[in-house]
Amino acid sequence: MRLAIKVWEKFQGEGCHGQSHSLLTEEKRGKIAIVGSPNVGKSVLFHRLTGTYVTVSNYPGTTVEVSRGKGTIGEEIFEVIDTPGMYSLLPVTEEERVARSILLEESPDIILHVVDAKNLERMLPLTLQLLETGLSLVLILNIIDEAERLGMQFDLSLLEKRLGIPVVATISTTGQGIDTLKEVILERLKESYCANLFPYEEPMENLLKEFEAKIQGDYGFSRRSLAAMLLQEDSEISRLAREKERDYGPITSAVEGAKGQFPHPISYELALERQRIASRVVHEGTRFGPKAQGNWVEWLSRRMISPWTGIPILLLILYYGIYWFVGDFGAGVLVDFLEGTIFEGNINPWVTKLINSLFPWKILQELLVGEYGALTLGVRYAVALILPIVTTFFLAFSILEDTGYLPRLSLLIDRIFKAIGLTGRAVIPMVLGLGCDTMATMVTRTLPTRRERIIATLLLALAIPCSAQLGVILALFEGNPLGLWIWLGVIISVFLFVGFLSSKVIPGERPSFYMEIPPLRLPKGSNVLIKTYSRVHWYFREIFPLFILASVFIWLGQISGLFDIVVRGLEYPIRLLGLPDKAAVSFLFGFFRRDYGAAGFYDMKKMGLLSGHQLVVAAVTLTLFVPCVAQFLMNIKERGMRTGVGLSLFVLLFSFGTGYLIHLVLNTLGVRL
Numbered sequence: 001m002r003l004a005i006k007v008w009e010k011f012q013g014e015g016c017h018g019q020s021h022s023l024l025t026e027e028k029r030g031k032i033a034i035v036g037s038p039n040v041g042k043s044v045l046f047h048r049l050t051g052t053y054v055t056v057s058n059y060p061g062t063t064v065e066v067s068r069g070k071g072t073i074g075e076e077i078f079e080v081i082d083t084p085g086m087y088s089l090l091p092v093t094e095e096e097r098v099a100r101s102i103l104l105e106e107s108p109d110i111i112l113h114v115v116d117a118k119n120l121e122r123m124l125p126l127t128l129q130l131l132e133t134g135l136s137l138v139l140i141l142n143i144i145d146e147a148e149r150l151g152m153q154f155d156l157s158l159l160e161k162r163l164g165i166p167v168v169a170t171i172s173t174t175g176q177g178i179d180t181l182k183e184v185i186l187e188r189l190k191e192s193y194c195a196n197l198f199p200y201e202e203p204m205e206n207l208l209k210e211f212e213a214k215i216q217g218d219y220g221f222s223r224r225s226l227a228a229m230l231l232q233e234d235s236e237i238s239r240l241a242r243e244k245e246r247d248y249g250p251i252t253s254a255v256e257g258a259k260g261q262f263p264h265p266i267s268y269e270l271a272l273e274r275q276r277i278a279s280r281v282v283h284e285g286t287r288f289g290p291k292a293q294g295n296w297v298e299w300l301s302r303r304m305i306s307p308w309t310g311i312p313i314l315l316l317i318l319y320y321g322i323y324w325f326v327g328d329f330g331a332g333v334l335v336d337f338l339e340g341t342i343f344e345g346n347i348n349p350w351v352t353k354l355i356n357s358l359f360p361w362k363i364l365q366e367l368l369v370g371e372y373g374a375l376t377l378g379v380r381y382a383v384a385l386i387l388p389i390v391t392t393f394f395l396a397f398s399i400l401e402d403t404g405y406l407p408r409l410s411l412l413i414d415r416i417f418k419a420i421g422l423t424g425r426a427v428i429p430m431v432l433g434l435g436c437d438t439m440a441t442m443v444t445r446t447l448p449t450r451r452e453r454i455i456a457t458l459l460l461a462l463a464i465p466c467s468a469q470l471g472v473i474l475a476l477f478e479g480n481p482l483g484l485w486i487w488l489g490v491i492i493s494v495f496l497f498v499g500f501l502s503s504k505v506i507p508g509e510r511p512s513f514y515m516e517i518p519p520l521r522l523p524k525g526s527n528v529l530i531k532t533y534s535r536v537h538w539y540f541r542e543i544f545p546l547f548i549l550a551s552v553f554i555w556l557g558q559i560s561g562l563f564d565i566v567v568r569g570l571e572y573p574i575r576l577l578g579l580p581d582k583a584a585v586s587f588l589f590g591f592f593r594r595d596y597g598a599a600g601f602y603d604m605k606k607m608g609l610l611s612g613h614q615l616v617v618a619a620v621t622l623t624l625f626v627p628c629v630a631q632f633l634m635n636i637k638e639r640g641m642r643t644g645v646g647l648s649l650f651v652l653l654f655s656f657g658t659g660y661l662i663h664l665v666l667n668t669l670g671v672r673l
Helices: 002-011 042-050 094-106 117-132 144-149 156-163 178-190 202-212 223-231 235-244 249-261 266-285 296-305 307-358 362-368 374-403 405-418 424-433 437-446 450-463 467-476 481-505 525-560 562-576 583-592 594-606 612-624 629-639 641-669
Strands: 030-036 067-073 076-082 110-116 137-142 152-154 167-169 286-288
Touching (some): 030 042, 030 094, 042 067, 042 076, 076 178, 094 437, 110 117, 110 178, 117 144, 117 152, 117 223, 137 156, 137 178, 144 152, 156 167, 156 266, 202 223, 202 249, 202 266, 223 235, 223 249, 223 266, 307 467, 362 374, 374 405, 424 437, 424 450, 437 629, 450 641, 467 594, 481 612, 525 562, 562 583, 583 612, 594 612, 612 641, 629 641
Parallel strands (some): 030 076, 110 137, 137 167
Antiparallel strands (some): 067 076
8 A cells, every 4th residue: 555655646737638728719619528426416507507597406317418508718719518317437326327428528628626625535536536537626515504503614725736637625615716617617728737636556557558559549648547447348438449459359368367367257347446445635725623513404304304204295285396396286276367367257258259250160160179179179278288297397396306305204214215117316207297297208218227227218108197187186185185195095005006917027126216405595586486487497398289180180180080089998997987878088188298188177076076086096096097198109219109098008908997997985884975
């Protein structure tokens, strides 16, 4: 070890890249990539640098879609890239692959590595990997206030000297340190830099140098970085090397020969080496003072994770956030006002009279107004029923997101989810599914294994109602709390039962789970409102045309007779459920949009066509019913034609089977709702 320390000290000042940077001209705009683990404040920093807001999330997944923006620092204009969360340059998840591809293919002028200051020792190994790439790097110690409350004090000058790169302390949520960071970015472009490369223990260091000499191709990363990834048998880098190297044979032989030189896999040995170096650097550059006394926020954070207190807290959030705010206020007060007073009382009669006076043709009148008219039904459902429900849900969701509660929910639910083949990480798409199942299905790509992605997709298609459908269902059970609890109990039981069976049937390895926990904070009003607006705007922009399109399809189905054929085909299983024939129309609507079908039952309830018993059966069956067209197509896109269609057929049969069973049980027990 003493020899290693001496070699390390000798290395300080060596490994300089000598890469000269000058201020960029208008013809060549600079490129800044923001890199780091999830939940360290990358998206907030992106907003600070660009002035263009992106959704700021306290959980992994929101940056799977790469965000880009333009930022002006001094007189220079930069393209700023908010990369997905990554823990290492050796990717495990799709997020990490995307982040590394951006660095490898786009060679940004500056990388901003954002770390949570209080977890610097754990996150510094990625800094060491980024140093090895040869790209210009700035280390940002974010959330510095949390670290200081823990008694941590950083010697930034010493850290800069050891690493050979600028180190900036920031609090991105308040803007502290951002001006200093901007100055550092400009200085970084003006001058050449000399980052320090830390040597590993002698056997590993000699192996890397020997391997570097075998690499002749031109890559976006340095040969040292490429050598480390090739030795770890990274499939993507190996494929790239086969394309760029004239003779790949010696590299293959060297990789095979290196395996027997160490007692553990090379990736494990390198991880240990980097962690030892990181611990040494942090130990030298950090002092620990007295820790600030714990406050009620820390106490509450611990209570949210503990099963004994976390579950009651979750139930309170579900009651006040979903049942009361979304259900009673959104689906009750707001929907009653918009639908009853505004549309049915004023807009629809006026529109119907106007259309009938303008167009004397009955076929066109039926397309635009009437029972299934695009204006009187499609617009009414979209604006009066769905818009207030979606808005209240996303407002509640944004508040939870901004507080940092969702990662704590992931830890709380992890043990239960492991029983169904998932981990706490899958809480993210499941909760997103309560907003939009189509969007949530896309987010399942962040789950690390194919097995987890299939199970999550199945459960989203089967037992997770989107916010619009959920809001209408809550409105269906207004004044019927027992029916609501029966519906909720059945859906949760189905979720756990099907998940458990899937985990036994679908092959694959048991998943592992790790997640960064951000600080628990009071939500910031501007963040909550902007996030809510952006989500509602996206949802309404995507969904409103589908409501109009669904009305047109229904109209075409009516005039062609196809609609009546499908409805008659559904009437037989509908009767087995004890529902009136008219319910077949709502189930057909449900295929176009799940919330569209729920809205059909809402109308039937207002007309007195459904008893409390029938409402429970209808709500259970429709919740478990086949996914809407958009989610069906997303299932095929994400999981493939065979799996996507197979999941939908299973869901169709299971939904009617469960509805029939609930009907029999309620009748047998003589339950009256």
